[in-house]
Amino acid sequence: MDIILGPSSPVLGKRISKALNSRIIAAEFKKFPDGELYARLLGESKQAAIIQSICSNDDLVFLLLLLDALEEAEKTVVIPYFGYARQDRKFKEGEGISIRAIAKLIEGYTDRILTVNLHSEMAKSHFRKIHEIDAMPVIGSEYKDRDVVMISPDLGSLERVKIAAKHADCDFDYLEKKRIDASHVEITPKEIDVEGKEVVIVDDIISTGGTIIEATKVLKDLGAKRVEAVCVHAVLANYALSKLFNSGIDDVIATDTIERIISKITVANEIAGELEKLML
Numbered sequence: 001m002d003i004i005l006g007p008s009s010p011v012l013g014k015r016i017s018k019a020l021n022s023r024i025i026a027a028e029f030k031k032f033p034d035g036e037l038y039a040r041l042l043g044e045s046k047q048a049a050i051i052q053s054i055c056s057n058d059d060l061v062f063l064l065l066l067l068d069a070l071e072e073a074e075k076t077v078v079i080p081y082f083g084y085a086r087q088d089r090k091f092k093e094g095e096g097i098s099i100r101a102i103a104k105l106i107e108g109y110t111d112r113i114l115t116v117n118l119h120s121e122m123a124k125s126h127f128r129k130i131h132e133i134d135a136m137p138v139i140g141s142e143y144k145d146r147d148v149v150m151i152s153p154d155l156g157s158l159e160r161v162k163i164a165a166k167h168a169d170c171d172f173d174y175l176e177k178k179r180i181d182a183s184h185v186e187i188t189p190k191e192i193d194v195e196g197k198e199v200v201i202v203d204d205i206i207s208t209g210g211t212i213i214e215a216t217k218v219l220k221d222l223g224a225k226r227v228e229a230v231c232v233h234a235v236l237a238n239y240a241l242s243k244l245f246n247s248g249i250d251d252v253i254a255t256d257t258i259e260r261i262i263s264k265i266t267v268a269n270e271i272a273g274e275l276e277k278l279m280l
């Protein structure tokens with residue numbers, strides 16, 4: 001299987017090609033003065049996997065252009081971070097279901113899609129077939145030699161955090177979160193035992209950073225010695241990283257589903273392993 005490095009995932013794509021010992025089919029990308037996008041493959045392939053996270057509208061269009069360029073080849077699409085998944089239902093009458101619209105577009109070209117920690121089961125239900133990889137084991141393993149407590153910022157993420165904590169071999173607990181609007185959340189202080197401990201907040205996405213900032217305040221008030229955060233997808237909208245470090249958090253790290261300066265954990269081996277299984 002050949003690998004195509006989409007413009008949003010070149011580092012992860014390269015790591016996957018190395019893990020699989022696969023050839024990379026080079027590609028070029030450009031943006032015209034009017035904003036239209038262009039992609040060209042510089043080689044042929046009979047069987048290829050495109051590695052391309054969808055963090056922006058341009059990322060989605062580049063993915064469609066690469067799929068089209070592959071013509072008759074057997075195509076696998078790896079979308080490590082699948083944006084638009086949070087609009088997985090109608091929250092208000094008349095809304096479009098974003099992830100359903102995008103699922104239809106991509107599945108028009110391929111029915112083999114691989115992703116990492118898709119936002120929800122509801123988002124998943126809009127695909128005919130999607131393979132989901134859980135990054136929690138690899139995240140948990142990162143902490144296995146440290147004495148930490150893992151905290152979920154809300155009840156909804158607790159199942160995920162349990163898996164990370166199992167791999168870190170540590171205790172876990174959760175906080176209670178209420179979302180006020182897109183960038184504000186309220187975390188209710190809750191009796192959890194973090195006094196004098198090193199705490200790691202585990203979440204799937206850090207977007208505005210609001211959730212982690214509020215959780216950090218509560219945990220420090222409860223006496224935590226050190227508070228760090230780890231997430232799968234470092235969306236980091238609106239200067240989130242600057243806000244996080246200004247809020248007094250001790251460290252923030254993420255996987256490389258979105259390539260950021262804090263992407264210290266790779267999911268390349270997990271994706272390569274799944275690709276190998278799918279190709280059997």
Ligand code: R5P
Nearest residue numbers: 204205206207208209210211
């Ligand atoms: C919520 O359902 C997710 O698990 C994250 O907690 C959320 O997306 C984080 O968003 P923000 O960083 O904007 O608080």
